[in-house]
Amino acid sequence: MDLKEKLLSSFLVFENQTEIDSYVSDVRNDAIKAFEEKGFPTKRDEAWKYTSLNKLLKEDYSVFPKQENALEYREVKKYLIHEIDTYKIVFIDGKYSSHLSETTHDGMDVCLMSAALNKPKYRLVIENYFNKAATDDSLTSLNTAFSKEGAYINIPKGKIVEKPIQIIHFSTGNESATMLQPRNLIVVDENSHVQIIERHQSLTSNPVLTNSVTEIFAKKRAIVDYYKIQNDTIDASLIDNTFIKQKQESIVSVHTFSFGGKLTRNNLNFYQEGERIDSTLKGVTIIGNKQHVDHNTLVHHIEPNCESHQDYKGIFNDNATGVFNGKVVVEKEAQKTNAFQANNNILISDKATINTKPQLEIFADDVKCSHGCTIGQLDESALFYMRSRGIPEKEAKALLMYAFSNNVLSSVKIPEIKRRITKIIANQLGVDIGFDL
Amino acid sequence: MSKYTEDDLREELKTKEYEYGFYTDIESETFPNGLNEDIVRAISKKKEEPEWMTEWRLEAFRIWKAMEEPEWANVNYEKPDFQGISYYSAPNSKPKYDSIDEVDPELLATFEKLGISLDEQKKLAGVAMDVVVDSVSVATTFKKTLAEQGIIFMSISEAIKEHPELVKKYIGSVVPQKDNFYAALNSAVFSDGSFCYIPKGVRCPMELSTYFRINQAGTGQFERTLVIADEGSYVSYLEGCTAPSRDENQLHAAVVELIALDDAEIKYSTVQNWFPGNAEGKGGVYNFVTKRGLCETNAKISWTQVETGSAVTWKYPSCILKGNNSVGEFYSIAVTNNYQQADTGTKMIHLGKNTKSTIISKGISAGKSQNSYRGLVQINSRAENARNFSQCDSLLMGNECGAHTFPYIEAKNQTAQIEHEATTSKIGEDQIFYCNQRGIDTEKAIALIVNGFSKEVLNKLPMEFAVEAQKLLEISLEGSVG
Numbered sequence: 038m039d040l041k042e043k044l045l046s047s048f049l050v051f052e053n054q055t056e057i058d059s060y061v062s063d064v065r066n067d068a069i070k071a072f073e074e075k076g077f078p079t080k081r082d083e084a085w086k087y088t089s090l091n092k093l094l095k096e097d098y099s100v101f102p103k104q105e106n107a108l109e110y111r112e113v114k115k116y117l118i119h120e121i122d123t124y125k126i127v128f129i130d131g132k133y134s135s136h137l138s139e140t141t142h143d144g145m146d147v148c149l150m151s152a153a154l155n156k157p158k159y160r161l162v163i164e165n166y167f168n169k170a171a172t173d174d175s176l177t178s179l180n181t182a183f184s185k186e187g188a189y190i191n192i193p194k195g196k197i198v199e200k201p202i203q204i205i206h207f208s209t210g211n212e213s214a215t216m217l218q219p220r221n222l223i224v225v226d227e228n229s230h231v232q233i234i235e236r237h238q239s240l241t242s243n244p245v246l247t248n249s250v251t252e253i254f255a256k257k258r259a260i261v262d263y264y265k266i267q268n269d270t271i272d273a274s275l276i277d278n279t280f281i282k283q284k285q286e287s288i289v290s291v292h293t294f295s296f297g298g299k300l301t302r303n304n305l306n307f308y309q310e311g312e313r314i315d316s317t318l319k320g321v322t323i324i325g326n327k328q329h330v331d332h333n334t335l336v337h338h339i340e341p342n343c344e345s346h347q348d349y350k351g352i353f354n355d356n357a358t359g360v361f362n363g364k365v366v367v368e369k370e371a372q373k374t375n376a377f378q379a380n381n382n383i384l385i386s387d388k389a390t391i392n393t394k395p396q397l398e399i400f401a402d403d404v405k406c407s408h409g410c411t412i413g414q415l416d417e418s419a420l421f422y423m424r425s426r427g428i429p430e431k432e433a434k435a436l437l438m439y440a441f442s443n444n445v446l447s448s449v450k451i452p453e454i455k456r457r458i459t460k461i462i463a464n465q466l467g468v469d470i471g472f473d474l
Numbered sequence: 475m476s477k478y479t480e481d482d483l484r485e486e487l488k489t490k491e492y493e494y495g496f497y498t499d500i501e502s503e504t505f506p507n508g509l510n511e512d513i514v515r516a517i518s519k520k521k522e523e524p525e526w527m528t529e530w531r532l533e534a535f536r537i538w539k540a541m542e543e544p545e546w547a548n549v550n551y552e553k554p555d556f557q558g559i560s561y562y563s564a565p566n567s568k569p570k571y572d573s574i575d576e577v578d579p580e581l582l583a584t585f586e587k588l589g590i591s592l593d594e595q596k597k598l599a600g601v602a603m604d605v606v607v608d609s610v611s612v613a614t615t616f617k618k619t620l621a622e623q624g625i626i627f628m629s630i631s632e633a634i635k636e637h638p639e640l641v642k643k644y645i646g647s648v649v650p651q652k653d654n655f656y657a658a659l660n661s662a663v664f665s666d667g668s669f670c671y672i673p674k675g676v677r678c679p680m681e682l683s684t685y686f687r688i689n690q691a692g693t694g695q696f697e698r699t700l701v702i703a704d705e706g707s708y709v710s711y712l713e714g715c716t717a718p719s720r721d722e723n724q725l726h727a728a729v730v731e732l733i734a735l736d737d738a739e740i741k742y743s744t745v746q747n748w749f750p751g752n753a754e755g756k757g758g759v760y761n762f763v764t765k766r767g768l769c770e771t772n773a774k775i776s777w778t779q780v781e782t783g784s785a786v787t788w789k790y791p792s793c794i795l796k797g798n799n800s801v802g803e804f805y806s807i808a809v810t811n812n813y814q815q816a817d818t819g820t821k822m823i824h825l826g827k828n829t830k831s832t833i834i835s836k837g838i839s840a841g842k843s844q845n846s847y848r849g850l851v852q853i854n855s856r857a858e859n860a861r862n863f864s865q866c867d868s869l870l871m872g873n874e875c876g877a878h879t880f881p882y883i884e885a886k887n888q889t890a891q892i893e894h895e896a897t898t899s900k901i902g903e904d905q906i907f908y909c910n911q912r913g914i915d916t917e918k919a920i921a922l923i924v925n926g927f928s929k930e931v932l933n934k935l936p937m938e939f940a941v942e943a944q945k946l947l948e949i950s951l952e953g954s955v956g
Contacts, residue, residue, distance in 0.1 A: 083546070369873050369874070372873070382885075384885060384887070384888035384890065385888060386888055387855065387887065387888055388855070389886075389888065390884070390885065390886045391883075391884070391885045392882070392883065392884045392885075393882075393883045393884075394880065394881060394882050394883065395879070395881060395894070395896070396878075396879060396880050396881070397868075397877070397878060397879040397896060397898060398876065398878045398879075399868065399870065399876060399877045399878065399898050400873070400875075400876045401870070401873050402870035402871060402872055402873045402875070402900040403873075403900055404870075404898060404899075404900075405898075405899065406897070406898040407895070407896060407897045407898070408879070408894075408895070408896045409893075409894065409895050409896075410881070410883060410892070410893075410894040410895075411891075411892060411893050411894070412853075412883065412885045412890055412891065412892035413890075413891045413892070413893075414888065414889065414891070
């Protein structure tokens with residue numbers, strides 16, 4: 038039985054288990070129909086031209102984890118940003134782990150999607166926001182159909198959340214292969230400010246496929262800082278679908294750090310539904326082995342006077358493959374839009390591949406839009422300069438590569454994350470220096 | 475060209491309608507509509523082609539039948555009815571003439587209106603013309619001069635008869651029959667086109683030029699051009715087009731193959747000004763062209779194009795940089811106005827070591843038109859030290875048009891150096907103001923700015939074409955800015 042059939046039949050079981058809420062159940066039923074019709078994307082789909090899911094889909098994934106699994110804090114401490122105080126929403130094999138988490142209902146909601154979907158007091162929020170930003174492409178629909186658990190964050194008007202929120206998904210590999218479908222909903226009301234860190238971590242050598250959907254709504258003048266840390270094992274794959282709707286004068290930035298995983302696909306979509314909005318999409322990708330990272334971004338400029346900034350850096354070693362597909366759409370009404378997109382790549386192995394497609398679709402005339410894309414090498418003369426001053430070749434190269442990705446790191450607002458990422462980069466480049474020269 | 479004085483230009487600017495939209499009433503011999511194996515055989519027979527050519531066409535037809543029309547381009551149009559087209563039409567007043575005086579006077583008048591009177595052409599700048607009216611070559615000039623150098627420049631149907639070994643060796647070698655839907659169709663039914671062979675070490679003394687025209691109502695034009703530059707040779711080839719006004723959409727599916735052997739250089743320039751449809755978007759030519767060049771060691775192919783016409787353009791002149799140290803260049807200006815749609819760009823396939831490519835694409839959209847750049851830069855794993863520079867700039871006029879960029883960049887070698895840049899902008903009010911202040915009216919100022927925007931590409935055109943192209947840009951954008 039192939040995965041699609043398995044999922045379709047699992048849905049029937051799933052639908053019977055869950056409570057019948059007419060709204061959510063309708064959404065799920067429509068979604069499964071959309072998935073059934075579309076199936077998994079293939080290389081024939083333009084958006085998936087450079088990324089094939091074929092191998093991943095051959096595994097016999099268990100869709101619902103059979104037994105619960107507990108993890109001790111000390112086992113997973115290193116995967117958390119533990120140096121600072123944070124709210125934590127932790128899941129183990131898709132199930133909420135209360136003893137690892139720290140949630141709140143004090144003046145805001147930092148809690149669970151399952152609670153939001155089932156409790157009547159959240160009904161209005163769910164009807165207003167659930168699945169309102171997500172599109173009906175096949176993988177998102179699949180997630181929608183099975184949406185049950187994840188993080189639910191609702192920040193009311195004028196609230197500045199004093200500490201960052203971590204959303205962490207662990208998979209333990211109790212089953213031979215696991216498929217996880219977390220669903221997050223984040224609503225940030227007017228004038229509020231929140232910082233969120235998301236991480237998916239596999240603790241097993243069994244294959245894990247995560248198909249995650251996150252919807253973020255940033256209301257008037259809201260500020261959202263979102264960090265995705267992707268440093269998973271070679272057997273874990275992630276398809277991350279993020280949909281962000283912004284209202285006027287809101288500022289949303291998403292930083293994606295991709296350092297590991299068998300296949301990582303980031304679908305990051307911004308919809309600007311107001312004036313004077315600022316969107317930032319940045320990413321650093323440093324991978325080797327046979328890893329594959331695909332960044333697929335969309336910024337939809339609908340209203341005038343908005344800005345978007347994209348900056349993606351990639352360093353590819355061994356047999357790694359990098360894909361960047363960035364799309365900027367500027368609608369007719371979106372005059373005075375400033376949209377910038379940059380994608381810079383370094384190949385450091387003969388077998389590494391980079392495919393990039395920066396795409397502009399512009400329907401308004403009074404705009405400033407540009408994209409730049411480069412593929413190149415480290416500067417020989419810069420290397421020579423450093424080596425002539427006693428810095429060994431390996432370290433010199435690492436320094437250059439760190440400098441190359443520093444543009445992205447410099448806009449990270451949580452120092453702990455910056456430190457953590459710097460450490461991962463040093464590790465990734467095989468050097469033991471702090472870069473804080 | 476000395477033809478265009480300022481007075482002419484002023485006159486032209488007054489007549490916004492397509493001034494080349496007339497119909498020459500020449501008695502034409504036209505095949506019945508539709509396409510099947512018999513028609514393919516009949517075309518081949520009509521052209522007195524050898525057996526292998528007929529078979530080659532039939533093979534292409536069989537491939538075409540199994541193919542589907544591509545849908546990926548960023549254009550919307552009513553699909554042509556391939557069974558509703560006549561696949562062969564030739565001016566009737568054959569056979570060939572020794573001198574121009576014998577040519578049907580009406581045909582000569584057509585050329586006169588197009589501003590390409592053969593007499594004048596002969597005197598001017600030494601341009602040899604292989605004039606194609608509705609697919610059959612009726613006049614070839616300067617053939618003798620060229621023949622002295624060993625250069626073969628003739629219609630492809632003649633070449634099939636006279637130089638079968640060359641045609642057989644190279645036709646389909648760069649654009650195989652199965653390449654794409656329109657290339658397959660063209661391979662099956664191509665009616666005529668140009669053939670050019672430059673022998674080893676010869677530098678072609680003049681710009682070679684052809685004019686294509688679509689003349690007979692409801693006739694699709696399927697030319698096939700094959701240019702072979704043997705080792706160490708050089709040729710500059712010009713192609714320019716105008717077509718009469720017609721209400722039903724006309725299909726044009728040409729194939730151009732360039733082969734640059736070791737150390738050879740080919741410069742291929744196009745000015746395309748087919749009927750773009752009227753201001754309401756009615757009529758106009760469908761232009762689905764496959765152009766590709768193959769570079770051997772140290773060879774260079776340079777494509778320059780100015781696209782102002784056609785209702786729908788679908789065109790990607792490409793270079794396969796097979797040999798080491800080979801160079802590919804692409805310079806393009808695409809102008810769309812009213813309801814025109816253009817999806818154009820290039821493919822640079824780097825296979826050899828130290829290969830270089832440059833892409834400069836300028837898109838200008840006005841009215842309700844859509845202008846897309848679609849390009850591919852591919853560095854294969856064995857292409858050491860490949861270098862690419864791409865620049866795509868778009869200029870938008872008014873907020874009902876669109877500019878799109880779809881660049882694909884695929885690198886499989888760590889020594890590759892690729893740069894891609896794209897910008898979108900509009901004509902600045904301050905720029906216009908600056909011109910106005912110095913006594914240049916807005917219309918002229920826009921022409922000036924557009925000219926400056928396209929300069930990098932215009933500079934690459936041969937002299938005669940550059941003047942014409944500049945004028946075309948002005949006419950195409952006339953009235954598009956209020």
